[in-house]
Amino acid sequence: MEIIKVWIEEGCVTCGNSEEVCPEIFEIDIESGTAIVKDSDDFTVYSEKIRLAAESCPVGVIKFEES
Amino acid sequence: MELLAPAGNLNKLKIAVLYGADAVYLAGTKYSLRGASDNFSDTELCEGIQFAHQNNCKTYVTLNAFLHDKEMEKLPDYVGFLEQSKVDAVIVSDLGVMTVVQKNSKLPVHLSTQASCLNIQSAKAWKNLGVQRLVLGREVTLKEAGKIRKATGIEVELFIHGAMCSAYSGNCTISNYSSGRDSNRGGCVQSCRFYYTAIQNSMFQQNINSGNREDFKFTNSLNKTSNENIVENQSASFLSSKDLRGMRLLPEFIENGVDCIKVEGRMKSALYAATTTSAYSRALKWCRLKPREKWNEKLIELSELLEKIPHRGYTEASLVKQAGPDSIYTGKRNVGSSGYKIAGIVLEVHKGNSFIMHSQNTFDKDNILEVLAFDGNVIEVSAKQMRSLNNTKIERSKPSSLIRFSWPKSLEKFEYGSSIPSIEPLNVVRFQSQI
Amino acid sequence: MLTGWIIMEFNTFIDNEKTLELISNTSIREVILEHKTLSRMGRLNTKNLLALTDAALELGFSPVLQWDILLTENNFEISINILNNLPLSKFAAIRVQDIGAAEWMKNERSKIPIHFIVETGNHNLEGLLRWHEYFGQQLQRFALSNELPISSLNNYCHTLSVPCEILSAGRILLFYTPRKLLSNYKKSKNSLDFIEKIVVPSDQQQRKFRTLENQHGTFMFHNKDLFLLDFIPELQNIDMKVMRLDFRHMEIKPEWIKKIDRLLESFDKQIVKSLKSKWPSKITRGFFSANRSDLAIDRIKNPHRKDHGENLVGCVVEAVKEKHLIILTRKSFHSGKSLLGITPEGRECIISTDSIQTTDGQPIRELESGSLYQVPHFKYVTPETLLYVCSD
Secondary structure (H helix, E strand, O other), X not given: OOEEEEEEOOOOOOOOHHHHHOOOOEEEEOOOOEEEEOOXXXXXXXXXXXXXXXXXXXXXXXXXXXX | OEEEEEOOOHHHHHHHHHOOOOEEEEOEOOOOOOOOXXXXXXXXXXXXXHHHHHOOOEEEEEEOOOXXXXXXXXXXHHHHHHXXXXXXXXXXXXXXXXXXXXXXXXXXXXXXXXXXXXXXXXXXXXXXXXXXXXXXXXXXXXXXXXXXXXXXXXXXXXXXXEOOOOOOOOOEOHHHHXXXXXXXXXXXXXXXXXXXXEXXXXXXXXXXXXXXXXXXEEOOOOOOOOOOOEEOOOOEOOOOEOEEEOHHHHHHHHHOOOOEEEEOOOOOOHHHHHHHHHHHHHHXXXXXXXXXXHHHHHHHHHXXXXXXXXXXXXXXXXXXXXXXXXXXXXXXXXXXXXXXXXXXXXXXXXXXXXXXXXXXXXXXXXXEEEEEOOOOOEEEEEHHHOEOOOOOEOOEOOOOEEEEEEOOHHHOOOOOOOOOOOOOOOOEEXXXXXX | OOOOHHHXXXXXXXXXXXXXXXXXXXXXXXXXXXXXXXXXXXXXXXXXXXXXXXXXXXXXXXXXXXXXXXXXXXXXXXXXXHHHOOOHHHOOEEEEOOHHHHHHHHHHXXXXXXXXXXXXXXXXXXXXXXXHHHHHHHEEEEEEOOOOOHHHHHXXXXXXXXXXXXXXXXXXXXXXXXXXXXXOXXXXXXXXXXXXXXXXXXXXXXXXXXXXXXXXXXXXXXXXEEEOHHHHHHHHHOOOOEEEEOOOOEEEOHHHHHHHHXXXXXXXXXXXXXXXXXXXXXXXXXXXXXXXXXXXXXXXXXXXXXXXXOOEEEEEEEEEOOOEEEEEEOOOEEOOOEEEEEOOOOOEEEEEOOOOEEOOOOEOOEEOOOOEEEEEOOOOOOOOOEXXXXXX
16 A cells, blocks of 8 residues: 555644654644645655654654555 | 662663662663663563672662553553562552552552652552652652651652752653653653753733734733744753752761662663762761761762762752752753763673773773772772783773783782772773863 | 533633633633642732632632642641631632642541642553542542543543543643742742743754743743644543633633633534634644654664573674674573574674683683683674574
């Protein structure tokens, strides 16, 4: 199963975990005080890392859709 | 009075035991507050307990995380294992964990300092709930500890040395919300050691002037959009506490009936373990054997020895009166150098002939090494005579290598075997580093 | 499944009669009053507290006294002096966090209900059940931790026979110390003084922690407020009894309190949405959806740490190329056995002990625990390589 869509729900505590696990897809936006998903044409390449980031998000706000 | 020393791993456990701890505390791989520490696998734990018991030293295992339900599921098995391993007590901070321990074993329970037990009534409640010993909160003075001891008859343990939370222990969740790591489940990122800048907010004044046009407003606080903050303080580590050193107050620990003095520091080095355990165990021994009027001078001398390990500046925190401005550490984020570093650990001794040290540092032949003997003596050894195991001369040591030294001349006048001082396996060796 | 929703209610803090009047025509009945000596955020002296209590009673409120400071023995005695001079029977309950305060209530004021603040160190059902067993009928409320996710709250609300409460909107306290960190103890003697500053970590400029100092010490709050009003239907569903509104650090217009109040009876997403947009600070739901703050901890541990079991007999402490490996034993064993070595990088190799010697080069058959021995050097093997007895 590969990941085709990634988003972050409300409630991010900007701990930096996602950025640390998968910097290709996630970054912390200091202004808005939340992690954001970078523009990407292809999430599938990073499926494994995205899944890890979502599973280890301390507040469980990283969501994704699989093919 | 018992001296309780930290044991971050098996090696440090042995060092603490041999330098005179009456008891050591250690953690398994789960359920404790030092996630980044080595900690003990089940096999190591059994080995550690066996070693400690052979040397008349007790072992307490920390189960002091504030556990969530899911993590409690496997706790009964672990408690059973600890009881079988002949652990002398467990240290808990949460009533749920304590209840599981009590349901599944007869292990004595010590209440962790994390539970912030600070007064007689609280001590009574915990006693009623089945706790055998209280590690009181760090905010309690020695006099208060004495009152609690007297009023409840329950054993009390107090920290006498080491790093401190500046918050009431267990009442800090900065890590949880800023790093997603539960400070009370081993994830503390030590936010109190960071540098901070304090800003005086100007919004309060603006709110008053603007009348009641907004639906909401903050009183004296940060507005979503305001950038008009005035920087007040330069960046500093003002949340950070100095390290505790209670050596000078040992007589008051004794007079107030404190049952156990505790040294913080499972994450600290072998040099720290050896230096602190040695100093406090000698202090206790001295006070046991000598008349009161001879105590103070010795305690000041032993207190000085504690300068020879890295620390954040020392404070007596709240032991005498509530911690004041001099208890805040404003120095560098990383602990300052004491001028001394660990050189290595003695692993093999051929009495009267030579000893082999496992080097943990870099030093050259001009350094004077100091072997810390178990009885408190410091034996100087010149690095000029360092040799490898193949008997070639060494100019400069490397970490993770073995160095052979011939037996120091200063020890030759002693008879081998019975007389002290002597160099023994697991002696810690330090050297004075050029600053 | 609307069984729970009618009985869920809000409670809130009051420190003046104006606020009391403001909420008098809402459904809020329980009001929390704070004495300056007994409460972390208290500003009222005994006289004002009593006047406000009477006013609250007159308007049909249930006044609850907050005694939430942590108490060293000396402070405990000071608190008791204040409490002994208060007509405690006027209060519907006393809210406490210090276990000693609860114990005092149990022994000295057994008729007055305890509302127990279990926001710190009570994240499991086992502990909460035990507290209930210990304090019995007198315990009439658990103010639960905002670190608990809804799955846990659900479990507790359905299992515990004590009504539960959570903070639904307001500041998240991160840090509480009795030390005076903002003024560094240079302040006037007025016990009502509150100093407030914003404290910014140098390497995390986005976090602007609101920090407050008063006579009880220093309190640091999250840069975002907890805001759970969007979850009212969910919380009603799980039978949460009380949602606490904390407006102590802001002013709020009367009609907004009414709008919030009406959410209990008829939940309106649009109202919540506009409320959120007007909230004076950033907001967060904290750990309400999930709490996995234990997971990142595993990543700071050394991944190679595991239980090496009974087969671990030693480790390499020195490796000199083309010469020797020095082994520090952890167990006694006979020479001649082959040892499995695992390097810190995870490489495996087999090391023979046929020609094992002491450090002086003497052949040896019985190896003792805690001693040094040498074998010929083996490619790749570095210090800290772990050695296991091979299972035959």
